[in-house]
Amino acid sequence: MQFPESWLREFCNPALTTQALADLLTMSGMEVEELRPVAPPFSGVVVAEIVEAEQHPNADRLRVCRVDAGGFSKDGPLQIVCGAPNARVGIKVPLAVVGALLPPAEGENSGGEPFEIKTGKLRGVESFGMLCSARELKLSEDHGGLLELPADAPLGADLRQVLSLDDTLFTLKLTPNLGHALSVYGIAREVSALTGAPLQTPAIQPVAPRDDARLPVRIEAPDLCGRFSGRIVRNVNTKARTPAWMVDRLARCGQRSVTALVDISNYVMFEYGRPSHIFDLDKIHGGLVVRWGRAGETLKLLNGNSIEVDAAVGVIADDQAVESLAGIMGGDKTAVSDDTRHVYVEAAFWWPEAVAGRSRRFNFATDAGHRFERGVDPARTVEHIERITQLIIDICGTPETVCGPMDDQQVNLPQPRPVTLRVDRAAKVIGMPVTQADCEAVFTRLGMPFSESAAGTLSVTPPSWRFDLTIEEDLIEEVIRVIGYDKLPATPPLAPIAARPLDEERRSGHAVRRLLAALDYQETINFSFVEQRWESELAGNPDPIRVLNPIAAPLAVMRSSLVGSLVNVLRHNLARKTNRVRVFELGRVSRRDASVMAGDLTVAGIAQPQRVGGLAYGAADELQWGEKERLVDFFDVKGDVEALLAPRAVRFEPASHPALHPGRSARVLLDDDGREIGIVGELHPRWRQGYELPQAPVLFELDLAAVLERPLPRFEPISRHQPAWRDLALVVPDGAGHDALVGALRADPAGHVRDVTLFDVYKPAGPSTDIGAGERSMAVRLELLDADATWTDERIDATVAAAVARAAEAVGARLRT
Structure with missing residues (x-):
């Protein structure tokens, strides 16, 4: 909500400075988001009239003007050289006299210093000042010519006073419950209650009808419209020009001038918070019907959009078609134009529940809908139509202008329901002593009728607004x-x-964040609702959980995986020329699970586990001299996952995932209990191309609950005996995996094979005497330890032979000769 301070003070003028008034509004719940002056500082600019305008003798685009600036031109009209296309005799314009200080010019060389006007020569002709455009005075971006002032502006008067430029624009950030403050009068009413300053409520005099014509109106949906008021006004001049004072006030509320009739409707909306609509009476067929829409009906709106309505949308229709979207926007068919002669002025009370959310269905928002869905005073529709009628007569009236009688239909008005206040309860919640007299004084200032229903208890009736x-x-x-x-x-x-004891076998989410940050990942936070495409393509979820009221059309479903969010973050960074991206996220996902019961923190049928996911893209390391640049690969991210889960040992098995490359992805399993806790792999080439990525990123996604587990270390005494090491070269089939081989070698019943490490893989380029086709050599180092006895060569050979035998049985391994 934006408005000028001067307009507010016409209704309520407390003895407060501008800043104090802003602080008062903010502390009362109406946050002042911005304060800015209507115009920047400048001085020495006065009203002047062009009395002569001749062509410059040495320039085709310049004119030599003589201007009358009242007391500033004691020696007669001043000579000004001007290049504006609208510089002509008879208009009044701003004149910056010699010595005037104008706002600094745009550009790097201005230095932010005011621009001083001096006597100068343009193409050989002297100029004693400068005629100004609105852009040069920083009043608007209009640079099409000189700023033309009202004809009655006094010559020589300070422009700041003539245009009321010493004013401040307030921008309020109102919460949805403050619909009563969406007008200048509504804010003034609050200021009056807060300060005790008198509220000036202008008397709205009824306009006497001089015509008996009425437009038939029928309300078929009382749950949509509780009150409908309107009247006919004939013989109006729709080509009339909106007064400058109204144009200025609308502009200072952030609303541009359109036509006189539209401006009048908008002006009363900002003044009293009453949205209204003005129909072209001659374009209405028969009468009007207020009802819910019907499937298949279409409407072309004033903004040019054509929409299709249904039974969930309120409309105003005539005998032939839908003419308006109830409480939101009028239709194009009955819009007023320059050819309009007779109008119908409408103001209604639309139930907030019947308007809320309807604009978002059609992907636009209006000031009217914004107000009606929060609640507009149903008690003053007639008064506001009287106000609009008088403005139409004053601005667009002709000698033949007449208005008809007021038609006011009240079918379903909200009934005020008293709310009980216990004074003791108020003091307890507020946290300081509050008496019943204090409460009564507050309700009196707010215009809320009350009565004492019991000792220390007040029954308060909310006002209509x-x-x-x-x-x-x-x-x-x-x-x-x-x-x-x-x-x-x-x-x-x-x-x-x-004090709550911490579980030593569990680390915090912040510890996981710090560890990932140490691994060169940066945290990102994303919405839990995502595009449906991500779910079907990257999560393999054909039936995601849908959002009933999405904030945007693409964000329509709940995510069941973090992969889509991470890929989207990557695309966002690539669009900004970031070539190396390493990000992670800790967040919840949502998936259907019939076993989940409703509870304080759960929703029936929906599981919401927490996951930790990461993505690495681009170079494996930052640019440096000591290592050649290479792209991050599966093994880099696999190492990060192992570091994240350390000291717990994990193993990886080939896996298939809808988002990942089938040959470069693996399941992550805990080595101690075999639980699958996540996935790691390279993005599938199909999705790399589908999401327009130059290279394939490597991703991982893990169950956060498993990542947070931290088993306590089990201490063992240091062995008195030294370990022994033996290196073996084993020939295995190409299909034999690392984990299977190492697992077989370590499966010593006596537990003497303490560790097995693969340190070399060899596959001959051509024929070999000891390695056949479809085979390869894997070199491993065995660490042997017996805590109770010293190793001998015989025992070592027997232990190694048993390990080789297990490997032969498990994967078909043999010693390389």
């Missing part, structure tokens, strides 16, 4: 808001503190 007061806590908030949050004492909280 407050839709947010439904429970006792709402009233308590009003009490402290008006009394002032700054009155709250600085009381430290008192609560019992019980």
Whole structure:
């Protein structure tokens, strides 16, 4: 909500400075997001009239003007050289006299210093000042010519006073419950309650009808529209020009001027928070019907969009077609134009529940819908139509302009429901003593009728413009808001503190974050709702959990994997020319699970485990002189996973995953209990091409609960005997895996094979006497240890022979000769 301070002070003018007023609004719950002046500082700019304009003798695009600036031109009109295309005799424009200081010019060379006007020569002709455009004064971006001022602007007057430029624009960031503050009058009403300054409520006089014509209106949906008011106004001049004062106020509310009728409707909306609509009466066929839409009906809106409505959308229709989207936007068919002569002015009360969310269905938002879905005062529709009618007569009226009688239909108005406030409860929640008199004073200032229902208990009836007061806590908030949050004492909280022992066999999520950061990954945080494409392609989930009310059309389903989010982060970075990306995320995923029961932290039928995922792309290391640059590969990320899970041993088995390369991906299993805890691998070439990635990233995704497990170390005494080492070259089939071979060698019943390490793999390029086709040599080092006895060569040979025999049985290995 944006508005000028001067307009607010016309309704309520407390003895506060601009900054103090902003602080008051913020502390009352209406956060002032921005304060900025209407115009930047400048001086020496006055109103002047061009009395002569001749062609420059030495330049085709320049004119030599003589201007009358009142008291600033004692020796007669001033000579000004000007290149504006609209410089002509008879118009009043801003004149920066010699010595004037203008806002600094744009560009690096301006230095941010004011620009001083001096006497100068342009193509040999002297110029004693400068005629200004709106852009040169930083009033707008319009640079099409000189800023033309009203004809009644006094010559020589300071431009800042003529255009009221010493004003401040307030921008409020209002929460959804503050619909009553979406107008200048509504904010003034709050300021009056907060400060005690009198509220100036202009008297709106009824416009006497001079015509008996009525437009038939029928309300078929009371749950959509509770009140519908309207009247006919005939013989209006739609080509009339909007007054400058209205154009300025609309501009300072962030609304551009359109036409006089549209501007009048918008002006009253910003003034009193009342959205309204003006129909071209001659384009309405028969009467109007307020009802819910019907499947298959279409409507072309004022913004040019054509939409299809259904039974969940409210509409205003005539006898032939739908004419308006109820509470949101009018239709193109009945829009007013320069040819319009007779209009129908409508103001209604639309139930907030019937308007909320409808705009998002059609991918646009309007000021009217923004207000109606929060609640607009149903009690003042007639008064606001009277206000609009009078403005139409004043601005667009002709001698033949007449208006018809007011047609006001009330079918289903909200009934105020009293809310009970217990004074003792208010004091307890607020945290400081509050008396019943304090509460009564607050409700009196807010215009809320109340009565004492019992000792220390007040029954408060919310006014017609407050839709947010439904429970006792709402009233308590009003009490402290008006009394002032700054009155709250600085009381430290008192609560019992019980120490909770930490589980030594479990580390925290922050420890996992720090470890991943040490491995050169950066944390990213993503939405839990993602594109459906990611789920079907990267998670293999054909039936994801859908979001009932997505914030954006693409973010329509809940993610069951972190892979899609990480790939999207990679694409975001690549679009910004980042060539090396290493990111991780700790987050929840959602998947269907019928075994999950409803609870305080669970939803029936939906499992929401936490996962940790990472992605590495680009060079394996930062650019350096000591190592050649190479791309990150599967084994780099496999090593990161092992480091993340250390000291727990893990093993990897070939796996198939919808997002990963079938030959470069593996399941991650815990070595001690064989649990599968995740996946690691390179992105599938199909998705690398589908998501337009120059190279394939390597990803991992693990169950966070398993990653957080940290088994305590088991201490053993140091052996009194030395270990022995033996290196073996084993010939195995190409299909024999590392884990199978190492597992067979280590499976010593006596436990004397302490460790097995692969240190070489050899496959001859051509025929070999000891390695056949389809075979390879794997060299391993065995560490042997017997804690109870010293090794002898005979025992070592027997242990090695038994290990080779196990390997031969398990994978077909034999000693290489």
